[in-house]
Amino acid sequence: xxxxxxxxxxxxxxxxxxxxxxxxxxxxxxxxxxxxxxxxxxxxxxxxxxxxxxxxxxxxxxxxxxxxxxxxxxxxxxxxxxxxxxxxxxxxxxxxxxxxxxxxxxxxxxxxxxxxxxxxxxxxxxxxxxxxxxxxxxxxxxxxxxxxxxxxxxxxxxxxxxxxxxxxxxxxxxxxxxxxxxxxxxxxxxxxxxxxxxxxxxxxxxxxxxxxxxxxxxxxxxxxxxxxxxxxxxxxxxxxxxxxxxxxxxxxxxxxxxxxxxxxxxxxxxxxxxxxxxxxxxxxxxxxxxxxxxxxxxxxxxxxxxxxxxxxxxxxxxxxxxxxxxxxxxxxxxxxxxxxxxxxxxxxxxxxxxxxxxxxxxxxxxxxxxxxxxxxxxxxx
Amino acid sequence: xxxxxxxxxxxxxxxxxxxxxxxxxxxxxxxxxxxxxxxxxxxxxxxxxxxxxxxxxxxxxxxxxxxxxxxxxxxxxxxxxxxxxxxxxxxxxxxxxxxxxxxxxxxxxxxxxxxxxxxxxxxxxxxxxxxxxxxxxxxxxxxxxxxxxxxxxxxxxxxxxxxxxxxxxxxxxxxxxxxxxxxxxxxxxxxxxxxxxxxxxxxxxxxxxxxxxxxxxxxxxxxxxxxxxxxxxxxxxxxxxxxxxxxxxxxxxxxxxxxxxxxxxxxxxxxxxxxxxxxxxxxxxxxxxxxxxxxxxxxxxxxxxxxxxxxxxxxxxxxxxxxxxxxxxxxxxxxxxxxxxxxxxxxxxxxxxxxxxxxxxxxxxxxxxxxxxxxxxxxxxxxxxxxxxxxxxxxxxxxxxxxxxxxxxxxxxxx
Numbered sequence: 001x002x003x004x005x006x007x008x009x010x011x012x013x014x015x016x017x018x019x020x021x022x023x024x025x026x027x028x029x030x031x032x033x034x035x036x037x038x039x040x041x042x043x044x045x046x047x048x049x050x051x052x053x054x055x056x057x058x059x060x061x062x063x064x065x066x067x068x069x070x071x072x073x074x075x076x077x078x079x080x081x082x083x084x085x086x087x088x089x090x091x092x093x094x095x096x097x098x099x100x101x102x103x104x105x106x107x108x109x110x111x112x113x114x115x116x117x118x119x120x121x122x123x124x125x126x127x128x129x130x131x132x133x134x135x136x137x138x139x140x141x142x143x144x145x146x147x148x149x150x151x152x153x154x155x156x157x158x159x160x161x162x163x164x165x166x167x168x169x170x171x172x173x174x175x176x177x178x179x180x181x182x183x184x185x186x187x188x189x190x191x192x193x194x195x196x197x198x199x200x201x202x203x204x205x206x207x208x209x210x211x212x213x214x215x216x217x218x219x220x221x222x223x224x225x226x227x228x229x230x231x232x233x234x235x236x237x238x239x240x241x242x243x244x245x246x247x248x249x250x251x252x253x254x255x256x257x258x259x260x261x262x263x264x265x266x267x268x269x270x271x272x273x274x275x276x277x278x279x280x281x282x283x284x285x286x287x288x289x290x291x292x293x294x295x296x297x298x299x300x301x302x303x304x305x306x307x308x309x310x311x312x313x314x315x316x317x318x319x320x321x322x323x324x325x326x327x328x329x330x331x332x333x334x335x336x337x338x339x340x341x342x343x344x345x346x347x348x349x350x351x352x353x354x355x356x357x358x359x360x361x362x363x364x365x366x367x368x369x370x371x372x373x374x375x376x377x378x379x380x381x
Numbered sequence: 382x383x384x385x386x387x388x389x390x391x392x393x394x395x396x397x398x399x400x401x402x403x404x405x406x407x408x409x410x411x412x413x414x415x416x417x418x419x420x421x422x423x424x425x426x427x428x429x430x431x432x433x434x435x436x437x438x439x440x441x442x443x444x445x446x447x448x449x450x451x452x453x454x455x456x457x458x459x460x461x462x463x464x465x466x467x468x469x470x471x472x473x474x475x476x477x478x479x480x481x482x483x484x485x486x487x488x489x490x491x492x493x494x495x496x497x498x499x500x501x502x503x504x505x506x507x508x509x510x511x512x513x514x515x516x517x518x519x520x521x522x523x524x525x526x527x528x529x530x531x532x533x534x535x536x537x538x539x540x541x542x543x544x545x546x547x548x549x550x551x552x553x554x555x556x557x558x559x560x561x562x563x564x565x566x567x568x569x570x571x572x573x574x575x576x577x578x579x580x581x582x583x584x585x586x587x588x589x590x591x592x593x594x595x596x597x598x599x600x601x602x603x604x605x606x607x608x609x610x611x612x613x614x615x616x617x618x619x620x621x622x623x624x625x626x627x628x629x630x631x632x633x634x635x636x637x638x639x640x641x642x643x644x645x646x647x648x649x650x651x652x653x654x655x656x657x658x659x660x661x662x663x664x665x666x667x668x669x670x671x672x673x674x675x676x677x678x679x680x681x682x683x684x685x686x687x688x689x690x691x692x693x694x695x696x697x698x699x700x701x702x703x704x705x706x707x708x709x710x711x712x713x714x715x716x717x718x719x720x721x722x723x724x725x726x727x728x729x730x731x732x733x734x735x736x737x738x739x740x741x742x743x744x745x746x747x748x749x750x751x752x753x754x755x756x757x758x759x760x761x762x763x764x765x766x767x768x769x770x771x772x773x774x775x776x777x778x779x780x781x782x783x784x785x786x787x788x789x790x791x792x793x794x795x796x
Contacts, residue, residue, distance in 0.1 A: 007463030008554060014562035021561060022590065022626050050424070054560075061623050147467070148434060149427030177435065203616065210474050213435050 007050070016040045021061045028073030029092045029284075030060035038087050047084050049141050051077030056085055059205035072096060072285050075205045077145030079138065079272045079280050093277075093284055097342040106278035106288050109345035112247075112254040118354040121244025121295065125361045127333065130240035131253045131293040131350065134233035134281045136272040137264065142282045143207040143232060151214035151230050158229045161263040162218045169256055171220035173229075176212035192217055194231050207232055207282070224249075225256050233281050233290075235260075244295065246357075250350050278342060288342030293350040295357050296322055300332025301367035302360055307377060311363075314380045315356035316340055336360070352381065420459035420497075429453035432467075434474045441486030442697075443473035446504040460497050464490030464558045469498055472618035485509060485698050488618045490558030492551065492685045492693050502697060506690075509698055510755040511794050518795075520691035520701050523758035526660070526667040532767050534657030538774045539708045540746065543653035544666045544763065546703040547646035547694045549685040550677070555695045556620040556645060564627040567647045574676035575631050575640065582669055584633035586642075589625035605630055607644050620645055620695070637662075638669050646694050646703075659708070663763050691755060701755025706766045709735055712773060713745030714780040720788050724776065727791040728769035729753055749773065756795045765792065 011019050020039050023031040034057065042053045060073025074092065076082055082089055090102045121129070136142060137157060140150055159173045174183055187193035196211045197203055219226040228236040237260070239253035261271055272280035278288040302308055303319075312319060320335040321328040329335075336357055338349040363373045425432070433452050436444040447470065455466045473486025487505060489495055495502055503515050513520075534542070549555060550570055553563045572586045587596055600606035609624045610616055632639040641649040650673070652666035674684060685693035691701040715721055716732075725732055733748040734741040742748075749770055751762045776786040 007459070007465075008558055008560050008563075010462055010554075011560040011562055014560070018562035018565060019560060021623060058622060062621070147427065147432055149431035152431065153427070204622075208475070209471060209617075210434065 007052070012044055016043070019043065021057070023061070025064050026060070026073070027065035028060050028063070028071045029095050030057050030073030030088070031065070032095065033091045034088060041087060042085055045084050047078050047080040049078050049080070049145065051081055051084075051141070051145050053085060053088070055145065055206075056081060056088070059201055062204040063201055071201060072283055074284065075144045075207075075282050076142055076280070076284070078141040079136070081142075082277060082280065089284060093287065093342070096285055097288070098340070100343050102276070104343065105275050106342055107345040107348075108273070108278055108289070109347040110254040110258060111347065112251040114347040115247060115250055115350055115354070117358075118247035118250065118350070119245050121246060121354070121357055122361050123243045125298045125364060126244030126357065127296040127298065128240065128242050129244060129246040129249045129295050130238065131246075131249055131291065132236060132238040133253075133257070133290040133292070133346075134279070134286055135235045135237060135257075135261075135290075136280050136282075137234050138270045138272050140234070142234070143230065144205045144282060148210050148213055151210070154234050155214045155216065155229050157264070157267070157269055158227070158235055159216075159218070160267075161260055162227060164263055165220075165256075165259060168222060168252070169220050169225060169259065171218055171225070173216055173218040175216040177215075187217060190219075190223055192219055192223075192226055194228055197232070202232060205282075225252055227260075232283070233286070246293070246295065246350065246354050250293070254346070286341055288340075289344075289346045289349055290341060291346050291349055292337045292341075293353045294320075294335055294337025295353070296333055297336055297357060297361065298331075298333050299336075299360060299364050302364045302373075303329070303332060303334060305363075305367065305373070307373075311360070311377060312336075314378050315359070316352050316381050317356050420461045420463050423457045423459050423465050425457055429456050432456060434470070436474070438477050439473070439486070440478035440480060441473050441476070441484045442505045442508050443470050443486030443501070444478070445508065446501055451501055455498055455501060458497050460491050460493040462491050462493070462554050462558060464494055464554070466498060466501070468557065468619075469494060470501075472614055475617040476613055484614060485696055487697065488557045488620075488695050489555055489693070489697070491554045492549070494555075495690060495693060506697055506700065506755070510701070511753065513701075513756045513795070515689045518756065519688050520755055521758040521761075522686070522691055522702070523760040524667040524670060525760060526664040528760045529660055529663055529763055529767065531771070532658070532660030532663060532763070534659060534708065534710075534767075534770060535774055536657045538712070538777060539657035539710045539770065541653065541655050541709045542657060542659040542662045543651065543708070544659075544662055544704065544706040545649060545651040546666075546670070546705075546759075547649050547692070547699055548670070548673075548703075549647045549693050549695075551683050551685045553647070555647070556643065557618045557695060561623050561626060564623070564643050568627040568629065568642050570677060570680065570682055571640070571642055571648055571673075572629070572631065573680065574673055577676045577679075578633070578669070578672055581635060581665070582633050582638055582672060584631060584638070586629055586631045588629040590628075592629075600630060603632075603636055605632060605636075605639055607641055610645070615645060618695075638665055640673075645696070646699070657708070659706070659763070659767055663706070667759070699754055701753075702757070702759050702762055703754060704759050704762055705750050705754075706763045707733075707748050707750030708766070708770055709746055710749055710770060710773065711744075711746050712749075712777050715773060715777045715786075716742065716745055716747060718776075718780065718786070720786070723788050724773070724786075725749070725769075727789050728772060729765055729792050729794075730769045730773075753794070 016036050016039055020036050046052050055077055056074045059075055065071050094100050137154055140154055197208045215230045217228055224241050226238040237257055239249050241249055279290045281290050316339050317336055318339040322330055322333050322335055338353050363376055366373050429452055433449050459465050470487050478484050506515055550567055553567055610621045628643045630641055637654050639651040652662050654662055692703050694703050729752050730749050731752045735743055735746055735748055751766050779786050
């Protein structure tokens with residue numbers, strides 16, 4: 001839905017200079033790319049569902065960013081945003097995704113059999129393994145923009161699809177607004193429950209509107225496959241388990257996703273996807289695979305080594321604390337995952353995690369023995 | 382609300398001045414807004430029943446009044462500026478409220494919201510303002526401070542006195558809906574006008590985007606600086622967008638007259654001083670307001686006002702006078718008396734902690750102010766505070782002497 005000023009077309013009576021946001025203290029991708037010329041060109045455009053340029057950039061205007069962390073600073077309200085506002089979004093996508101060009105094609109590969117290895121990460125070091133991605137239902141608007149009616153439809157379609165799953169995927173849906181206290185406690189202990197977004201990056205983009213209406217969590221009885229409905233994306237799909245068998249996690253991930261997609265297609269609701277941007281999600285940073293595959297791994301020695309950051313960069317991996325994005329590591333345990341999303345396939349990205357983590361665990365073992373690891377440092381992948 | 386449109390039409394004679402001063406764009410605006418009474422209907426993809434919010438756990442005025450039928454009636458309407466019902470109620474949907482405190486749950490995006498969404502706003506106004514009916518009643522405006530009687534408090538009890546209100550610039554959208562250019566226009570219009578204030582009202586403007594570290598610290602020490610809103614009641618209504626662009630604080634050199642620009646309203650006007658001279662505070666308040674009004678009118682602008690709702694502000698709770706007159710007063714004995722709340726209620730007063738709304742009292746010092754905003758004039762409301770606080774001080778003195786106190790009869794609401 002229109003948010004704040006966005007359908008206030010009296011602004012078109014004002015000159016570009018008068019409406020153009022003050023980005024002088026800003027450090028995000030949108031602020032780097034948005035010029036007065038681009039603003040002038042796009043300010044009177046709308047997607048078919050009515051999403052405007054000011055809608056796209058509001059979160060980036062409201063959140064100047066951090067001197068060290070480059071946030072994206074814009075969101076999509078629907079699939080068409082990536083087309084209607086391409087003059088702004090293409091350069092941002094290029095900056096964020098390693099020079100990805102408007103003419104590049106993205107490869108999708110959810111065939112888990114193409115993954116080599118991944119079932120032998122040392123469980124003395126690798127405590128847990130997880131793969132997540134997002135999916136958007138074609139033809140419906142995204143969380144920054146959707147109305148209550150549309151969000152409820154997304155929930156209805158998702159729940160219908162999920163409750164028809166069987167075998168290892170048989171499970172149950174817990175809507176946020178009618179969860180019992182006991183259910184809530186259990187979901188918190190399982191680390192499944194997601195909360196109302198507090199990050200201004202999300203709230204300023206309108207994603208927390210009408211909370212908790214239309215939001216919920218589905219998980220299988222085994223608690224190894226979990227879907228968030230209507231949080232930052234239509235669907236966030238997560239496969240996870242204790243230990244280092246990333247191969248099994250990825251197999252379940254691919255199998256479950258493909259089953260869900262099949263069901264949606266049968267009801268004439270495919271997922272948003274195109275051959276240039278891959279899977280379409282709310283945040284431009286999640287385009288492509290939308291995949292973050294990672295482990296919680298004990299690296300107390302390696303993480304204090306002078307070359308730790310460089311090793312991660314060369315392996316195309318990133319570190320986070322065990323609380324997820326923007327948290328600190330505890331007791332030398334890190335969340336290590338793939339840095340890339342767009343321009344490489346799911347299999348390729350998980351392969352990088354599997355190979356990279358395996359190498360880092362070997363480095364850790366070497367350092368424990370007091371040996372040097374310089375010869376093991378890889379070339380840039 | 383024919384009267385508001387009459388006032389817009391009457392401002393046509395100011396358009397010549399506007400163009401002269403280089404405001405030709407804005408002259409174009411006022412012309413444009415006169416000729417439409419409602420905006421383009423909202424395009425809806427789902428029926429109203431699919432969109433109606435779930436208000437079962439809600440306790441705010443909007444939730445009490447918004448039936449599915451009323452939602453269906455209003456959901457495809459928009460103001461000329463494109464502001465919709467969904468936007469107006471968003472803050473009330475997102476903030477279910479508190480079992481003890483009933484919030485309003487809705488805001489206006491522009492002056493026309495009060496007309497286009499009248500079927501929802503009028504019952505809310507009635508509930509919030511003691512049964513005031515905008516369809517049949519007229520609101521008295523009276524800024525003649527000479528009418529105030531005995532406005533000097535005993536300074537052994539009253540530590541400080543303050544009067545605040547808000548004013549909106551007609552023709553520009555309100556904080557929930559304004560664009561960056563409109564917000565900057567509000568800043569320009571008001572700062573321009575304030576530069577014309579003289580003598581004890583002369584002062585200067587501190588823009589939030591450009592203030593220095595020293596200026597910021599001084600404003601914090603003076604308790605003048607306002608911060609980016611964190612209350613979800615405000616952020617969910619979109620009032621913190623583009624912060625701190627076009628926000629600022631103006632105050633006179635004496636630091637007794639202060640104006641906030643583009644916080645929760647276009648302007649918030651505050652007159653204050655240490656001690657108990659409410660009469661002087663109110664005199665400065667009225668004089669300053671009238672001067673500012675004269676200065677903006679010279680430039681072809683005016684405040685949003687009509688004879689049914691008085692001064693138009695963002696939150697329906699601030700309609701009418703938008704006035705909160707209060708004191709910080711020491712009432713350690715009275716505040717522990719079981720009858721304190723009843724005495725306050727009958728005197729049409731409310732208590733807050735000394736940090737303002739939603740804070741606790743410290744050391745027996747309370748912020749005591751008027752409850753009401755609409756249906757009585759500024760003079761009447763400040764008189765209520767003066768009479769009421771004098772009564773409270775009398776009670777405190779009696780309790781000090783070991784004498785008993787009486788709960789006063791309840792005051793009449795609409796005079």
